[in-house]
Every structure is written in structure tokens, then in C-alpha cells.
Amino acid sequence: MLRLWLAFVTAVVLESEPGDASLLAWAVRGCNEALVAERCATAESGEAPRYRARLTWRDALHAHVTIVPADVPDAPPVLARDVTFQPADAPGERYRALGLIVASYVLTQDAQAPAAPTPPRTARAAGRLDLDAALLGGPALDEGPLRAGGSLRLHLRAGQRLPWLGVVVGASASHRAGTPRLTWAALTLGASARAPLATRWALEGRLEGVGQRLFARAHDPERDRRERASRTRVGGQAGLVLLYQLTPGLSLFGGAELARLRPRVRIWVGPTPLGRERALEATALVGLRLTR
Numbered sequence: 331m332l333r334l335w336l337a338f339v340t341a342v343v344l345e346s347e348p349g350d351a352s353l354l355a356w357a358v359r360g361c362n363e364a365l366v367a368e369r370c371a372t373a374e375s376g377e378a379p380r381y382r383a384r385l386t387w388r389d390a391l392h393a394h395v396t397i398v399p400a401d402v403p404d405a406p407p408v409l410a411r412d413v414t415f416q417p418a419d420a421p422g423e424r425y426r427a428l429g430l431i432v433a434s435y436v437l438t439q440d441a442q443a444p445a446a447p448t449p450p451r452t453a454r455a456a457g458r459l460d461l462d463a464a465l466l467g468g469p470a471l472d473e474g475p476l477r478a479g480g481s482l483r484l485h486l487r488a489g490q491r492l493p494w495l496g497v498v499v500g501a502s503a504s505h506r507a508g509t510p511r512l513t514w515a516a517l518t519l520g521a522s523a524r525a526p527l528a529t530r531w532a533l534e535g536r537l538e539g540v541g542q543r544l545f546a547r548a549h550d551p552e553r554d555r556r557e558r559a560s561r562t563r564v565g566g567q568a569g570l571v572l573l574y575q576l577t578p579g580l581s582l583f584g585g586a587e588l589a590r591l592r593p594r595v596r597i598w599v600g601p602t603p604l605g606r607e608r609a610l611e612a613t614a615l616v617g618l619r620l621t622r
Contacts (some may be wrong), residue, residue, distance in 0.1 A: 346386075346425075347385070347387070353421055353425045356422040356423070356424075356425035359426060359429065359578055360430040360433070361429040361430065363433075364430050364433035364434060378500075381397050381399060381432075381436065382398050382399075382400045383395065385532045390415075391417065392413070392414055393413045393415070394411070395412075395413060395428055397432065411426065413427065418526065420532070433543070458621070459484065459622045460484070460485035460487070460619050461483075461485075462482065462483040462485070462619050463482055463618055463620075464480060464481045464482075465478070465480055465615065465617060466479055466480060466615040468510060468611065468612050468613040469608060469611070469612065470506040471512075471597060471604070471606060472607070473605050474508060474604065478504060479503045479514070480502065480504075481500055481617075483500035483505075483578045484499050484500065486498075487538045494524050496520060496521065496522045496523075498518070498521065498538065499518065499523045500519075500538070500620060501516070501517055502516050503516075504613075507598065508550060509549070510546045510557075510604070511546070511547045511548075513547075515542065515545070516541065516543070520536055520537050520538030521538075530575040531573065533571075534571050534585075536570075538569070540567050543560060543561070543562050544560060544595055545559075557599075561593070563591040565590050565592055566590060567587050567590070568587065568588050569585060569587040571583045571585030571615070579618070579622070580618065580620060583618075583619055584617075586610070586612065588613075589611040590609070590611070594606065594607050595610065
């Protein structure tokens with residue numbers, strides 16, 4: 331049996347059978363999200379418990395929450411609730427929802443008011459933000475040096491009815507050295523869909539519209555002459571990434587994107603053709619995701 335203290339001004343002891351310390355951390359986080367003037371903490375806080383909450387799992391999708399007063403031996407439960415989850419719910423989110431149930435009861439007792447609404451059975455909050463920061467790279471033209479750069483992308487998850495779906499907006503920039511020097515700057519807007527694979531793994535796909543500006547710069551040192559040109563392009567791209575959860579609020583991911591943009595640009599320096607953009611632009615990316 332694993333135990334963590336959910337320490338409020340009047341604390342709660344949380345127990346889970348079977349237990350997993352990393353998953354119980356999600357329950358602590360869910361409790362913290364619900365409480366306002368109080369807080370959840372681990373056993374190191376040293377606070378005396380007021381309630382004892384036990385999470386019992388019949389199987390991966392069915393849990394039972396029982397809360398009893400901690401200072402009354404063999405006291406009957408003050409709360410007993412069955413919770414059913416969906417197969418698409420990640421294990422961490424299931425524990426997080428159970429932590430919300432515990433916090434809901436404590437808030438009700440402290441306020442001496444009617445019971446607060448229980449968390450949704452889908453174990454999802456209505457709306458959630460993810461911020462991706464990634465390094466990217468891939469071919470630039472049909473020949474010549476590769477391009478490299480970075481991207482930022484913001485995900486807004488849908489509500490409890492469609493927890494696997496989200497809206498995504500992003501910005502990226504990449505650069506190719508050499509002659510001419512090329513820079514790509516782009517904004518994207520689209521949708522993402524996520525599928526849990528295991529306790530810490532998930533697969534996510536994206537479909538996005540893209541608006542891109544290509545900048546080209548060349549320098550002729552013999553005549554000390556500099557030239558610049560730019561072109562706007564639009565199109566769409568699809569992306570697929572594999573995520574690994576390091577902590578409840580931090581994940582590592584890697585994946586690829588494939589884009590098709592128009593018009594397809596050909597690069598010339600004077601009368602000399604230097605290359606042409608590929609019909610399909612492939613990009614590899616790796617980065618970190620912050621979750622709130």
C-alpha cells in the first residue's frame with residue numbers, strides 16, 4: 331500500500347490499492363487544482379489528518395472512493411462513491427479526477443454548504459493548455475544544405491465531451507546557410523488528436539493550415555552587391571509525434587511533419603539556378619511540452 335498525505339489546514343490521508351507513487355502524484359495535483367485557501371501536500375508536511383481517503387480499483391476503468399474521519403476508529407464512511415472511466419482516459423488523469431473528488435468533499439465540509447459538483451466521470455477538466463517548444467530540421471531545396479530552426483505551438487484541449495481533441499496554433503522559423511541564405515517563417519492553425527498508448531506514452535496527430543514567408547539574401551563580394559527577395563506561400567501540413575511523460579506537467583516528444591505549399595519556389599542567383607523547393611517538405615522535430 332502506498333500513502334501520500336493530502337495536507338490541508340485539516341489534512342487528508344490518501345491511500346490506493348493497488349498503488350503507484352507516480353500516479354498518486356496526479357491525485358495530489360488534482361486536489362490542489364480544486365482547493366483555494368487550502369493546499370495538498372505530501373507526508374513530509376507533518377500535519378495531522380482530519381480525513382482518510384482510500385482509492386480501490388476493481389480494474390483499470392472502475393474505482394471506488396471511500397472517505398472516513400481519521401480521528402474516529404472504525405467510523406462509517408462519510409463518502410463512498412464509484413467512478414467509471416473511459417478507455418481513452420490516461421491513467422494519470424483518472425487519479426487526478428479522484429483527487430478532485432476528495433477535494434470536493436473537503437471544500438463542502440469546510441464551507442458547511444451543499445455538496446459541490448463532483449468532477450466529470452471522463453476524468454478531464456474543461457479545457458487544458460499545452461505549450462510545445464521544439465527544434466526542427468530537414469531538407470531545404472532539392473539540393474544543397476539542410477535547414478534548421480525552432481517552433482512554438484500552443485494546444486487548447488477540448489472539453490469533457492471530446493477530451494482527445496484540441497485546437498492548435500503555432501509559429502516556426504528555420505534557416506539555410508550558404509548562397510543564397512534562405513529563411514522560412516510560418517504561422518499555423520489547425521486541430522490535433524491524441525491517443526494514449528500506455529501509462530506514460532501517447533501518440534498525437536495534427537492537421538494545420540500554413541501561411542509562410544520565404545526570404546532569400548545573396549551577396550556578391552566582387553561587386554559588393556547585395557540582393558534580397560521574398561515570397562508568400564500557403565498550404566497545409568500534417569504532423570505526427572510520440573510523447574513520453576516525464577512528470578505530470580512535462581513531456582518529451584519527437585516526430586515529423588509533411589507540408590505541401592504553393593507556389594513552389596525556384597531559386598536563381600543571376601542566370602544560375604541553385605535549386606527548387608521540394609513538392610513535399612519533410613521536417614523532423616524534437617522538443618518538450620509543458621502542460622497546465
